[in-house]
Amino acid sequence: MTCPSCGHENPATNRFCGGCGTALARVCPSCAHANAPDHRFCGACGVSLVARPEEKAEVRKVVTIVFADLIGSTALHERLDPESVSRLMDRYHRAVRAPVEAHGGTVVQLLGDGVMCAFGVPHVAEDDAIRAVRAAVAVQDAFREFAREERDIAGNVGLRVAVNTGEVVVSDEYAAGIGDPLNVAARLQQEARDGDVLIGESTQRLVRELVTLEPRGVFALKGRAETVAAYRVVSLDRPAGVAATPFVGREAELRRVLAVCDAAVATRRARLAVILGSPGLGKSRLMAEVARRLGDGATVLTAHCEAAGGATFAPIARALRAHLRIEEGAGGDAVRAAVAAALPRDDATVLGNDAELQGNEAAAPRDAADRSRIADGIAALLAGTPASPEETFFVIRRLLAALAAAQPVVLAIDDLHWAEPLLLDLAEHLIQWSTEVPLLVLAAARPELRETRSSLATPGDLVADVVTLAGLDAGAATRLAANVIGAAELPAAVAGRVLATSEAIRSSSASWCACSSPTARSSARATGGPPASS
Numbered sequence: 191m192t193c194p195s196c197g198h199e200n201p202a203t204n205r206f207c208g209g210c211g212t213a214l215a216r217v218c219p220s221c222a223h224a225n226a227p228d229h230r231f232c233g234a235c236g237v238s239l240v241a242r243p244e245e246k247a248e249v250r251k252v253v254t255i256v257f258a259d260l261i262g263s264t265a266l267h268e269r270l271d272p273e274s275v276s277r278l279m280d281r282y283h284r285a286v287r288a289p290v291e292a293h294g295g296t297v298v299q300l301l302g303d304g305v306m307c308a309f310g311v312p313h314v315a316e317d318d319a320i321r322a323v324r325a326a327v328a329v330q331d332a333f334r335e336f337a338r339e340e341r342d343i344a345g346n347v348g349l350r351v352a353v354n355t356g357e358v359v360v361s362d363e364y365a366a367g368i369g370d371p372l373n374v375a376a377r378l379q380q381e382a383r384d385g386d387v388l389i390g391e392s393t394q395r396l397v398r399e400l401v402t403l404e405p406r407g408v409f410a411l412k413g414r415a416e417t418v419a420a421y422r423v424v425s426l427d428r429p430a431g432v433a434a435t436p437f438v439g440r441e442a443e444l445r446r447v448l449a450v451c452d453a454a455v456a457t458r459r460a461r462l463a464v465i466l467g468s469p470g471l472g473k474s475r476l477m478a479e480v481a482r483r484l485g486d487g488a489t490v491l492t493a494h495c496e497a498a499g500g501a502t503f504a505p506i507a508r509a510l511r512a513h514l515r516i517e518e519g520a521g522g523d524a525v526r527a528a529v530a531a532a533l534p535r536d537d538a539t540v541l542g543n544d545a546e547l548q549g550n551e552a553a554a555p556r557d558a559a560d561r562s563r564i565a566d567g568i569a570a571l572l573a574g575t576p577a578s579p580e581e582t583f584f585v586i587r588r589l590l591a592a593l594a595a596a597q598p599v600v601l602a603i604d605d606l607h608w609a610e611p612l613l614l615d616l617a618e619h620l621i622q623w624s625t626e627v628p629l630l631v632l633a634a635a636r637p638e639l640r641e642t643r644s645s646l647a648t649p650g651d652l653v654a655d656v657v658t659l660a661g662l663d664a665g666a667a668t669r670l671a672a673n674v675i676g677a678a679e680l681p682a683a684v685a686g687r688v689l690a691t692s693e694a695i696r697s698s699s700a701s702w703c704a705c706s707s708p709t710a711r712s713s714a715r716a717t718g719g720p721p722a723s724s
Contacts, residue, residue: 195207196210196212199208200214216229218234218237251314251360252318253314253356254310254354255293256306256353256375259377260303260349261348263347279303283297286332306366307325309322319355320396351387352376352388356370356390357371374414374418382422400428404424406420407419413668440479460630461630462654463653465477465635476634488598491600499574503612504612512636525565525568532592534595567582569587598629603633603634605634605635606639618646
C-alpha cells in the first residue's frame with residue numbers, strides 16, 4: 191500500500207506508514223472495518239469516520255454568587271515590590287477562601303484583587319442563598335482580622351462584598367456558569383461601601399425572613415438596561431417584628447408536640463419529639479409555631495443543620511452564640527463572661543444537699559471550678575476548637591441544665607437529617623443523661639433520618655413522639671395560599687391549581703409514609719422487592 195503522504199510503499203498488513211507514520215487506513219469505530227484514508231464514512235456500516243468535536247456538558251442551574259473586591263489594591267502595587275504584593279495577596283485570598291468553604295461554597299475564580307465564589311456548584315442545595323449571605327458576612331469579619339494583622343504592610347485597605355442569585359449555565363469551562371447573575375454580582379459590589387455586604391433582590395427574596403436587611407436603593411448598573419434593587423445586610427439575626435404567615439392546618443400536630451413539652455415540664459425529664467416530612471411540608475413552620483406558642487414561658491434555642499455540612503457542633507454553637515448574644519469574633523474572655531453570666535449562682539433551693547446533687551442535673555454549678563469548666567468548654571466550642579466529644583457533651587448538657595433551672599428549655603434542631611453523626615449522638619446523650627431537667631429536644635428532619643439514625647425517628651425509649659407530616663387538606667391549602675398573597679380568597683383558576691398541587695403532595699406523602707415505614711421496609715427485605723404502598 192502506497193502512503194498518500196510520503197509515497198512510501200508499505201506491506202498490505204501495515205496500518206501506519208513505515209516511512210512517516212501516517213495512518214494508512216481509517217478503522218471504523220463502530221464495526222472495525224478498515225477504510226481508505228480518504229473515506230469520510232465507513233464502507234461497511236455507514237458510520238462517520240470524521241472525528242466530531244466533543245460536546246460540552248452544560249447544565250442550567252440556580253446558583254448564588256459571592257463577589258468580593260479589595261479596595262486600595264492599586265496603591266499596594268505602587269508602594270510594594272512585586273514579591274511583597276504577591277505574598278500579601280495570597281494571605282488575602284486565604285482569608286476570603288476559608289469562610290466561603292466553611293459555609294459550603296466554592297472559590298471559582300481569583301481575579302487579582304477580586305474573588306468570585308459560588309454556592310450551588312457543583313451541587314445545588316435549597317439553603318444556598320442563606321449560606322452565601324452568612325459566608326459573605328464571615329468574609330468581612332475575616333478580612334477585618336487580616337487587615338488588622340497586616341496593617342503595617344497593607345496600610346488602609348478595605349473590602350466590598352456583593353451577593354446575587356439567579357439562573358446560569360454551568361459547564362466544565364465555566365464552573366460558576368454564564369449568565370446575568372454573575373454580572374449583577376460584580377457590578378453590585380461596586381456600589382457597596384467598605385465593610386458592607388450588599389445583596390440583590392433575588393437573594394433578598396430568599397433570605398429576608400432569616401436575616402436583618404435594609405434597603406440601599408435602586409441602582410443603574412453599568413452595562414445593564416434594567417435597574418437593580420440592593421439591600422445591605424445589617425445582621426444575621428432574624429428581623430424583629432416580621433409577620434409570619436398565619437398558622438394553618440397543623441393544629442393536631444401542634445398539640446402533639448406541645449403535649450411532649452408539657453410532659454417534660456411536668457416530670458422534669460428531658461423528652462424528644464421529632465417532626466418528619468418531605469421538603470416543603472412545613473416542618474420549620476411547625477417548629478416556629480411551637481416556639482411562638484410557648485412565648486416567654488420557655489427558653490428556646492434554635493439550631494439549624496446545613497446541607498453543606500461543616501463543623502460537627504457548628505449548629506449548636508450558632509444557637510448558643512445567638513442566645514448568649516455573643517458576637518462573631520468575640521475573644522475567649524468575652525465568651526466566658528457571657529457564659530458565666532448565664533449560669534445561675536449557688537442557691538440552697540436549687541442545689542440541695544450533696545446526695546440530691548448526684549441525681550439533680552438541674553442543680554447550678556456548685557463551685558468556681560465547675561463554672562469555669564463549663565465556660566471554658568463553651569468558649570472552645572464557639573471558637574471552633576471543641577474539646578473531646580465526651581467533654582463537649584458534658585458542658586452542653588450542663589449549660590442547658592443550668593438554663594433550665596430558671597425556666598423550661600427547648601432545643602430545636604432543624605434539618606437533623608443533615609447532622610453529623612456526633613451531633614446525632616449528642617441528641618441521644620441529652621435525652622439519656624439529662625435528669626431532673628425540663629428540657630424538650632425538638633427535631634425536624636426528612637424521611638431519610640429513619641435510615642441514618644432509626645433510634646431518633648422511631649417512638650420508643652428515646653423518642654416520645656414522631657409527628658409525620660402529610661400535605662395539607664384542600665381547605666387548609668387554599669387558606670394558606672390566600673394568606674400568603676394577602677387575599678380573602680383565591681381566584682377560581684388559582685384555587686384549582688393549588689388544590690391539584692395539594693392533592694399530588696398528599697398522595698406523594700402518603701406513598702412515602704407507607705414505603706418508609708419500618709413494616710414496609712421489613713416486608714420488602716423479606717420478599718426481596720420494593721416496599722408496597724397502601
